[in-house]
Amino acid sequence: MKRPGAGPLASPWPRVVALLVLVLGVLVPxxxxxxxxxxxxxxxxxxxxxxxxxxxxxxxxxxxxxxxxALDPEGQEGLANMxxxxxxxxxxxxxxxxxxxxxxxxxxHMGFSAGRDRLGASLATLSDQADEAFRLFxxxxxxxxFDADAVARIRRQILxxxxxxxxxxxxxxxxxxxxxxxxxxxxxxxxxxxxxTVAKLTVGDLRRFVSDRIAKDNMVIAVVGDxxxxxxxxxxxxxxxxxxxxxxxxxxxxxxxAAGGALTVIRRVLPQSVIIFxxxxxxxxxxxxxxxxxxxxxxxxxxxxxxxxxxxxxxxGLAYSVSTGFSPFTEGGLFIGSAGTRNDRVAxxxxxxxxxxxxxxxxxxxxRELADAKTYLTGSYPLSFSSSGAIAGQLVxxxxxxxxxxxxxxxxxxIEAVSKQQIARVAQRLLHPERLxxxxxxxxxxxxxxxxxx
Amino acid sequence: MTPSVRGGMRFLxxxxxxxxxxxxxxxxxxxxxxxxxxxxxxxLKNGLQVVVIVDHRAPVVTQMLWYKVGSAxxxxxxxxxxxxxxxxxxxxxxxxPAGEFSRIVARNGGRDNAFTSQDVTAYFQNVAVGxxxxxxxxxxxxxxxxxxxxxxxxxELQVVTEERRMRTENQPAARLGEQMNAVQYLVxxxxxxxxxxxxELGALQLDxxxxxxxxxxxxxNAILVIAxxxxxxxxxxxxxxxxxxxxxxxxxxxxxxxxxxxxAARRVVLRDRAVRQPRWVRTYLAPSSVAGEKQxxxxxxxxxxxxxxxxxxxxxxxxxxxxxxxxxxGAFYDPERLDLTTFGVYAVPVxxxxxxxxxxxxxxxxAVEAEIDKMRVEGPGEAELKRAxxxxxxxxxxxRDSLGGMAQMYGSALAIGETIDDxxxxxxxxxxxxxxDVKAAAGAVLQARRSVTGEILPPRGQDK
Numbered sequence: 001m002k003r004p005g006a007g008p009l010a011s012p013w014p015r016v017v018a019l020l021v022l023v024l025g026v027l028v029p030x031x032x033x034x035x036x037x038x039x040x041x042x043x044x045x046x047x048x049x050x051x052x053x054x055x056x057x058x059x060x061x062x063x064x065x066x067x068x069x070a071l072d073p074e075g076q077e078g079l080a081n082m083x084x085x086x087x088x089x090x091x092x093x094x095x096x097x098x099x100x101x102x103x104x105x106x107x108x109h110m111g112f113s114a115g116r117d118r119l120g121a122s123l124a125t126l127s128d129q130a131d132e133a134f135r136l137f138x139x140x141x142x143x144x145x146f147d148a149d150a151v152a153r154i155r156r157q158i159l160x161x162x163x164x165x166x167x168x169x170x171x172x173x174x175x176x177x178x179x180x181x182x183x184x185x186x187x188x189x190x191x192x193x194x195x196x197t198v199a200k201l202t203v204g205d206l207r208r209f210v211s212d213r214i215a216k217d218n219m220v221i222a223v224v225g226d227x228x229x230x231x232x233x234x235x236x237x238x239x240x241x242x243x244x245x246x247x248x249x250x251x252x253x254x255x256x257x258a259a260g261g262a263l264t265v266i267r268r269v270l271p272q273s274v275i276i277f278x279x280x281x282x283x284x285x286x287x288x289x290x291x292x293x294x295x296x297x298x299x300x301x302x303x304x305x306x307x308x309x310x311x312x313x314x315x316x317g318l319a320y321s322v323s324t325g326f327s328p329f330t331e332g333g334l335f336i337g338s339a340g341t342r343n344d345r346v347a348x349x350x351x352x353x354x355x356x357x358x359x360x361x362x363x364x365x366x367x368r369e370l371a372d373a374k375t376y377l378t379g380s381y382p383l384s385f386s387s388s389g390a391i392a393g394q395l396v397x398x399x400x401x402x403x404x405x406x407x408x409x410x411x412x413x414x415i416e417a418v419s420k421q422q423i424a425r426v427a428q429r430l431l432h433p434e435r436l437x438x439x440x441x442x443x444x445x446x447x448x449x450x451x452x453x454x
Numbered sequence: 455m456t457p458s459v460r461g462g463m464r465f466l467x468x469x470x471x472x473x474x475x476x477x478x479x480x481x482x483x484x485x486x487x488x489x490x491x492x493x494x495x496x497x498l499k500n501g502l503q504v505v506v507i508v509d510h511r512a513p514v515v516t517q518m519l520w521y522k523v524g525s526a527x528x529x530x531x532x533x534x535x536x537x538x539x540x541x542x543x544x545x546x547x548x549x550x551p552a553g554e555f556s557r558i559v560a561r562n563g564g565r566d567n568a569f570t571s572q573d574v575t576a577y578f579q580n581v582a583v584g585x586x587x588x589x590x591x592x593x594x595x596x597x598x599x600x601x602x603x604x605x606x607x608x609x610e611l612q613v614v615t616e617e618r619r620m621r622t623e624n625q626p627a628a629r630l631g632e633q634m635n636a637v638q639y640l641v642x643x644x645x646x647x648x649x650x651x652x653x654e655l656g657a658l659q660l661d662x663x664x665x666x667x668x669x670x671x672x673x674x675n676a677i678l679v680i681a682x683x684x685x686x687x688x689x690x691x692x693x694x695x696x697x698x699x700x701x702x703x704x705x706x707x708x709x710x711x712x713x714x715x716x717x718a719a720r721r722v723v724l725r726d727r728a729v730r731q732p733r734w735v736r737t738y739l740a741p742s743s744v745a746g747e748k749q750x751x752x753x754x755x756x757x758x759x760x761x762x763x764x765x766x767x768x769x770x771x772x773x774x775x776x777x778x779x780x781x782x783x784g785a786f787y788d789p790e791r792l793d794l795t796t797f798g799v800y801a802v803p804v805x806x807x808x809x810x811x812x813x814x815x816x817x818x819x820x821a822v823e824a825e826i827d828k829m830r831v832e833g834p835g836e837a838e839l840k841r842a843x844x845x846x847x848x849x850x851x852x853x854r855d856s857l858g859g860m861a862q863m864y865g866s867a868l869a870i871g872e873t874i875d876d877x878x879x880x881x882x883x884x885x886x887x888x889x890x891d892v893k894a895a896a897g898a899v900l901q902a903r904r905s906v907t908g909e910i911l912p913p914r915g916q917d918k
Contacts, residue, residue: 035512055511056854097775100765105841107848126848153774156804160781163731163805169624195805269727272619303565304544304556314553317612320620340620372561379563382514383580387856 035385037395039405040229044237048221049395049405050229053388059130059225061123061137062392064400066218067250068118069191070329071209075200078193080114082158082201083209087112087121089150091139096150099136108133110140116187117252117330118400119213124389127226130235138239141214146203158198165192169274169441172266177276177336177439180264181257187329211244218247222395224388255332256280262437265444273346273442274338277353279435281326281333284401290414291426292326297373298365298423299357299431300324300337305372307356312339318349326430335430346444354433361431364424378412491854492878493864494686498693500702501674505868506689507681507860515583515682516857519593520865522677523670524573525648526793527708532662534650537570538614539663543577544568545606547599552606555592562588570648573792574869580858583683587692593678594696597671600664607660615656618649626910627733630724634908637720638737642713642793672703677868681861713739713794720906729912732803732811734818737796739904743789744871751789753895754797756887758787759842760834761825762799766841768825773801773818780804780818792870797899799826811911819907826900833893847881 038050069080088103088110090096103110106129113120121141125133165171175190182188192198223232257280282292293301300308300323312322324337341349365373385391398407440447494506525536546552559566564581566589579589622628632647639645649655678697680689716739743751762769762785773780783801799822803814834842853859867877 053511055509056851058852058855060855097766097771101841104764104766104845107845107852124852126851149775153778156778157781159805160731160802166730167626167726167728271623272616274624303560304553305560310553313609313613315609317609318616320613320617340624341616342619372557376560376563379582379585380560380565381563382512382582383563383565385512386514386580386858389855 042233042237051224054226057127057226059227060388060392061223062396063121063221064396065119067213068115070116070186070252077189077197081192084112084114085154087140087144090145090147092143134235134239173274173276173439173441180437185255187255212248215244215247220399222392224392252331261435264439266441270442272340273440273444276338277436277438278336281335283333284328288426291418291422294373294418298369343443344445347446357433361427377415502697503677504693505679505864506686510683513583513683515586516580516861517589518578518679518861518865520576520677520869522675524571526572526643533646534655535662539666540568540570541610547595548601590692590696626726630908633722634906638906641711673700674702675705679861679865681857716904719902723909725911725913733910734815735800736907737798740797740899742791742795745793750895753891754787756842757892758785760838761785773821790866829896833889846884850881
C-alpha cells in the first residue's frame with residue numbers, strides 16, 4: 001500500500017437549537033452534490049436531519065451526545081470509554097447475550113464510541129428490520145443494565161486493549177504527546193484511562209455518566225437511507241420516549257497547549273522511530289478555520305501533494321508517512337503531525353520538518369499552491385458523502401459544530417474565499433517551528449536531547 | 455469484501471487487528487449482492503475486461519484497475535518487487551512527470567491510491583464523475599508509457615523499506631503473521647510477504663521492477679472496474695478511446711510451485727520485550743473459492759461466522775462470556791485467493807500476572823480446540839446457522855451502499871477467475887449451505903496436521 005490514511009481530526013460540538021420549521025430542503029447545486037437534507041421535528045419534539053435514499057434497503061443512524069472523556073472525574077479516567085463499551089451489553093429486559101442475539105438475528109449493527117468531547121452512537125439496519133433496530137437502540141440509550149458479568153467482561157477487554165497499546169509505539173507516542181502538550185488539562189489524559197483507573201470504575205460511576213450525559217437537549221441525530229420522515233418520527237419517538245430532557249452542563253476548562261518547545265525521547269528497541277510533533281492550534285469556530293485547512297493541505301495534509309511529503313518522502317526517502325493536521329476541540333485545538341523513520345535518520349527528518357514549517361511561516365504559499373489546494377478541498381468534498389454511513393457522519397458533525405442546515409452548500413465558498421494574504425497571516429499566527437513539542441519513541445541517533453528534554 | 459465484524463466488537467477489533475493486518479488475512483467476510491443487482495461487463499478487442507457498476511445516487515465515480523500480478527508471481531530472490539513497482543507507477547511516464555499523477559488527480563478534487571496483495575495489484579481513484587475521462591486517460595497512459603530514472607528509484611526504495619519497518623518490524627503481531635505464513639507454505643510463494651523480506655527488498659534494482667512491468671502490465675492481464683454515476687455505453691466509449699489502442703501482449707501462464715500436502719502440525723513462538731499482551735492464533739491450510747477442495751469454500755465462510763463471527767459466536771461465547779479466560783476470540787477466512795488459503799482462529803487471554811502467560815495461552819488453546827472438536831463432531835445448530843447465513847446475506851445488501859466497496863468486491867473476485875454470476879448468485883448459494891455442509895467442511899479443514907499455531911509472548915525470565 002502506498003500511503004496511510006490522514007491524521008486524526010476531532011470535531012467540536014454545538015448546542016441543539018430546536019427549530020419550528022418542519023421540513024427544510026437544501027440542495028447543493030454548485031457541485032451537483034445531490035443530497036437533500038430535511039430537518040424533521042418528530043411529533044415528540046426531537047429534531048433530526050434526514051436524507052431519504054431508497055435505492056438500497058438500508059438505514060444509517062448517527063447520534064452524538066455532548067461531553068465525553070474530558071469530563072471523566074480525576075481518578076476515573078476511562079469512564080466514558082467504558083460506558084461506550086457497555087451500552088449494547090444488556091438493556092431493558094435483555095441480558096447481554098439475549099440483546100446481542102437479537103441484534104445478530106436481524107443483522108443490526110450498533111456501536112458506541114467515546115471521544116474527548118463527545119459520546120457517539122451509531123446504528124445500521126436493513127430497512128425491513130428497522131422497527132426492532134430502533135427499539136433496541138432506544139433500550140441501549142435509555143435502559144442499559146450494566147449487569148455485573150458484562151461489566152467484568154468489558155473491563156477485562158479494556159485492560160487487554162490497554163496492555164496491547166502499551167506495546168504499540170504509535171500509541172505510546174500519542175499518549176506521551178498529549179500529556180506533553182496538555183499536562184494539566186483533561187484533554188491531555190488518555191480517553192481509555194489506565195489499568196489503575198479502569199480497575200476502580202464502579203457501576204455507580206457508569207450509571208452517573210449515563211444519567212448526566214444521555215438526554216434530549218444534549219444530542220444531535222442524522223438519519224440516512226430507506227425511510228421517510230413520518231416513519232422515522234414514529235420509530236424515533238418510540239425509541240427515545242422517556243429519555244431525560246436535560247443533561248448536566250458540560251464544564252471543561254479552556255485548553256491552551258503548553259508553551260515552549262520540548263523534546264521527549266522514549267527509548268525502545270525498535271528499527272523505526274515514531275515521531276509526533278505539534279503545538280497549539282485553533283477551535284472549529286475560529287474565523288481562521290478555513291484558512292487553516294488550506295494552509296495545512298499545503299504543508300502536510302494533502303496526501304501526495306504536500307510540501308512535507310515532497311521533502312521528507314519523495315526527495316529524501318526518509319519516511320513512508322508524514323502528515324499534519326489541525327485538530328479542534330470544544331475548548332481548544334491542536335496542530336499535530338507525525339512521521340516514522342529509521343533511527344539513524346531521525347535527526348535529519350526532524351530538521352527537514354522544522355525547516356519546512358519555518359519556510360511556510362516565513363514565505364507563505366505560491367499562487368499555484370493556493371489554487372491547487374482550493375480545487376482539491378472543494379472538488380473532493382462530495383467524496384465525503386459517498387455512503388449512507390458517511391453522509392450521516394458528516395451531518396452529525398455539521399450539527400455538532402452548529403454550522404447550519406445549508407452548510408453543505410456554503411462550505412466550499414469559505415474555502416474559495418481564502419486569500420494568499422490571509423494564508424500569510426495565518427501561517428504567522430498558527431505555525432511556530434521553535435515551539436514544537438516532539439515525542440519520539442524508538443532508538444533515535446544523533447539527536448540533541450539534553451538541551452530540550454523535559 | 456465486507457468484513458462482517460458485528461456490534462459490540464469494538465474493543466476486540468483493536469486487539470484482533472494486530473493479527474490480521476499484514477498476515478494478509480481478513481475477517482470472516484460476506485460478499486455478494488441482492489438479487490436485483492448485476493454489474494455490466496464487456497471486453498475490448500485487446501482483451502481488457504471492463505466492469506460497470508451503475509449507481510446514480512451521487513455524481514461521483516470510482517475507477518479501479520486490477521492487474522493479475524501479485525507478490526506470489528515474483529521471481530525467486532526478488533521479494534517485494536511487485537509492490538515496489540506499484541510505488542513506481544506514480545513516478546512518471548513519457549508525458550506525465552514524476553509525482554504528477556497524484557497531483558493532477560488531487561488538483562481535480564480526486565483521491566487516489568493503490569495496493570498490492572499476493573495475487574493482485576490494483577490502482578484506484580475517486581473523483582467527481584466529470585473527471586472520469588481524465589483519470590482514465592492517466593491510468594491508460596501509465597499502463598504502457600512508464601518512464602523511470604535511477605534518481606526516482608533510489609528514494610522510493612527507501613520509502614518502501616520505511617513502510618516495511620512501520621507495518622511489520624515495529625509490530626510484533628505483524629512479524630508473527632509473516633513467520634506463520636512462511637511456515638504454513640513450505641514451497642508455494644504465499645510464504646513470501648508482499649512487502650518483501652528486508653534483505654531482498656534492499657537489493658532490488660530498477661530493472662527488476664521494469665521486468666515485472668513489461669511482463670504483466672497489459673490490457674489482456676487487467677480488469678477495469680468503474681462504479682458510479684455513469685452508463686455502460688459512456689464507459690465503453692471512454693475505455694475504447696483510452697485503453698483500446700494499447701496492444702495485447704503474450705501473457706505466459708502464472709506458474710507457481712504447488713504446495714505439498716501438510717502432514718504435521720507446526721508451531722511458531724515469537725518472544726519480544728515489547729509484548730504486554732500475549733496472543734494466540736492458529737491457521738489451517740484451506741481451499742479457496744477457486745483452489746483445492748473448493749466445494750467447501752461457502753461452508754467455510756459460514757463456519758467462520760458460526761465459530762467466530764461476533765459476540766454470539768461459539769468461540770466468543772465459550773471463551774469470553776462463559777469460561778472468562780479470553781478477552782477476545784474469533785475466526786477468519788478469506789476465500790478470495792488464487793491458490794490454497796487459510797482458515798484461522800484466535801484468542802487473546804484475559805490479562806493476568808506476569809509469568810503466567812504461557813499457561814494462559816495453553817488454556818485458551820485447549821478451549822479453542824474443544825470448540826473445534828465439538829463443531830467437527832456435531833456441526834452447527836439450526837439457530838446459529840440461520841443467524842450466520844442471514845448476516846452474510848445481509849452483508850451483500852450493506853455492500854451496495856459503498857461505491858468503493860462494490861468496485862473492490864467485483865475486482866477482487868474477477869481477478870482470481872470468478873465470474874459475475876458467482877458474485878450475483880452468492881447470497882442464494884450461502885443461503886443453501888446446510889448444517890451437514892458446515893460439519894463436512896470443518897471435518898475436512900480443521901485438522902491438526904494442516905495447522906500452524908502462533909504465539910506472542912514476552913521473553914522468558916532469563917532472556918529479559
